[in-house]
Amino acid sequence: MAKKKFYITTAIDYVNAPPHIGHAYEKVIADAIARWHRQKGEGVFFLTGTDENAQKNAKAAKEDGIGTQKFVNKNSQIFKQFCDTLKISYDDFIRTTEERHKKVSQLIFKKIYENEEIYLGNYSGIYCTGCEAFITEKELVNEKCLEHNIKPEKINEESFFFKLSAYQEDILDAVSKKSFIVPDNRREEIVSRVKQEGLKDLSVSRLNIDWGVPVPIDERHKIYVWLDALVNYISALGYPDDKKYKKYWPADVHVIGKGINWFHTVIWPALLMSAKIKLPKKVFVHGYLTVNGKKISKSLGNVIDPIKVSNKYGVDTLRYFLLREIPAQQDGDFNEKALVARLNGELADDLGNLLSRVVSMITKYFGGKVPNGKIDKELEYELSAQFEKADKFIENLEVDKAVESVWGFIKTCNRYVNDKKPWENENREDILYNLYEALRCIAILVNPFIPETSEKIAKQLGLNKVGDFKELKFKKTKAIVNKGEVLFQKVEWKK
RNA sequence: GUCGCCAUCGUAUAACGGUAGUACGAGAGUCUCAUGAGCUUUAGACCCGGGUUCAACUCCCGGUGGCGACACCA
DSSP, rough: OOEEEEEEEOOOEEEOOOHHHHHHHHHHHHHHHHHHHHOOOOOOHHHEEOOOOOOOHHHHHHHSSSHHHHHHHHHHHHHHHHHHTTHHHHHHHETSSSHHHHHHHHHHHHHHHHOOOEEEEEEEEEEEETTTEEEOGGGGGGGGTTOOOOOOOOEEEEEEEEEEEGGGGHHHHHHHHTTTSSSSSHHHHHHHHHHHHOOOOOOOOOEEESSSOEEETTEEEOOHHHHHTTTTTHHTTTTTTTTTHHHOOOOSSEEEEEEHHHHHIIIIIHHHHHTTTTSSSSSEEEEOOETTTEEEOOTOOOOHHHHHHHHHHHHHHHHHHHHHSSTTTTTTOOOOHHHHHIIIIIIIIIIIIHHHHHHHHHHHHHHBOOOOOOHHHHEEEEEHHHHHHHHHHHHHOOOOHHHHHHHHHHHHHHHHHHHOOOOGGGHHHHHHHHHHHHHHHHHHHHTOOOOHHHHHHHTTTOSSOOOOGGOOOOOOOOOOOOOSSSSSOOOOOOO
16 A cells, blocks of 8 residues: 655745744744654655745845855755754755756746746836835835835836736635635635735746846746745656656645745745646645744844754754744744743653653662553553544644643653552552553654654663654563653753 | 734633633642652633624624734745
8 A cells, every 4th residue: 555645845945044943943843744744654755945046145145255156055054954953854955056946947937938827028116226126115215215215216127927817716716725724814814815906917037137047938037036936846856757746746735934825825826727737735824933022133133043042952942842832823932931941841840750750660660671561541542542632733733732732641641650659569560561651652752843852762761763653552562771861951040 | 005813810822602721830738759850729811992692702893902914034
C-alpha cells in the first residue's frame, strides 16, 4: 500500500533583514506539523527557503557595498543556519536565485502568456525615487513621500498584466470552501474582500530594473517578485516533470503569516488556474507575534533574536513556548516572563519531574531494571484518548491545543503516582511498569514538539531510539533505566 | 481614507440562544518517589448604550478601545 503523502511549506523569507522571533514561530509551527505527520508514518516533504529576487536586496546590497548575489548568498546562509539551530526538519531549502527556480518561474510566466492571460499594458502610478518604488496615494503626506519627504513623480510605463479579473468567480468559489483557508476569520476576510473590491488585473513585471528574473518573452522586464516567489512551491519539486512534483503536488498545507494571505489565497490560486495546475489543499494563516504586547519593529528596538533566546534557555524551551503559548488562530505575545513560566511549570515540573521521579523509583526499587507488570487499561486508555485528541488538533492545525492534550496525559501520570503510591510497596511492579510505558509513549508524543528532549527521555529510559506513533501502546519493554541530568533546569525570573 | 477582525477572572484563553469553564498567578490543605516538585481545594470575569427573544457572553444596531488588509511585511 502506498504511503500517504504530506507536503507542507513555509513562506520563503526576505533576506534583507536577519530572522526575528516571528520567523522562528512560523518555522517551528510548520516543523511540528511536519514531524507529527512523519511520526504517523506518512511520506512527508517539508519545504522552506529564501526569497531573493526583490529589488530591496539590490538596494541593501548597495548599502553594504557588495554585489547583490554575494549579499543574498550570505544572508540566505544565515536563514539556513537559523533553521538548523531551531532543529527545523526541512527536506529542501529553496532559494529563488537558484537556476532550478528561475527556470520554472519563467516557464510559468510563459505558460500564462501563451494562454493569453498575460498582456502588455501601461502601468500608471506615482513613483518615489527615494523608495525606488511605486507608492500609493495613501502613503503620501502633503503630496510628499512620508519617508523621503520628496514629491514623487507620476510615471506611466509599460508593464505586463495578468488577467486576474477573469478569475473573480473561480476564486470566490475556491476561497469560499471551508477547508481552503484556515482559520475561519481569515477566510471571511478574503471572501468579503473578493466580493467587495473584486479582482483587478495585476501588474506582473517591472521595466528597467537590474535585479530579478527576466521576463522570458521580453528581457527588458523583470518578473514581479510575488509571482516569482509564489512559484517556489512548485519549482522546489521540479515542476513540471520531476517525480517529486508528481508525488507531492498539490501541497497539503501552505503555512503563512496573515500579512501575505491575499497573495496565497487569491493571486497564487489564480496563477495556478491559469497555468492549469492544481490548487493547494489548504492555506494556514497564523497570527503575528508581538513582543511584550508591542508590535515588532526596528524603530522600537524590540526585535528579538531567536538564536539568543535559544542559547539562553535551550532550543526546546523556545520551541515549546512558541507552540504552546501562541494560539493558532490569533496573534500571540512573546515575553520572557511567560516563557520562564512555561519552562518552570510545564517543562521542568510536569514533564522533567515526572521522568525524574519514575526513573528514580525504578532505580531504587528494582536496580534500574524495568519491572514486569500488568497493563493498567485505564491508564492506557487515557493515553490513546489524549493522543487522538492531539491528532485531531494537529489535523485542524491547532498546535497549541495538541500540545495541551499531550500535557494532559503527563498530568494524568503525575496524578497516577500520587494515587497509586508506589513507595508503599503494594503492586509496586505493576505501578512502575505502567509508568515506564507511559513515559516511553510520552517521549514519542512530545517528539514533534521538543525533539531534543524526546531523545533525552528515551536515553534515560534505556532505549536507543524514540519510536513512532505505531508504538503508542503499552507492551513489554526490556530495558535498564539510567538516571541522567535533569531535563530542564529551572530559571529564576527576575525583571 | 476605504474595508475587515477582535473585546470574558490580575494574566492567557473556552462556552448549540438556556448553571460562565480551563491554565498560570494568589490563598488554604496534604503526600514524601521526585527538580522546594506532585496531588487536593478556595476566591476571582462577560468594554459601554440600545434592540430582537420567554431567555443574550452568544444575534442585530450604535459607541469606545485594540489590531490588521488595502502592489512586494512571518
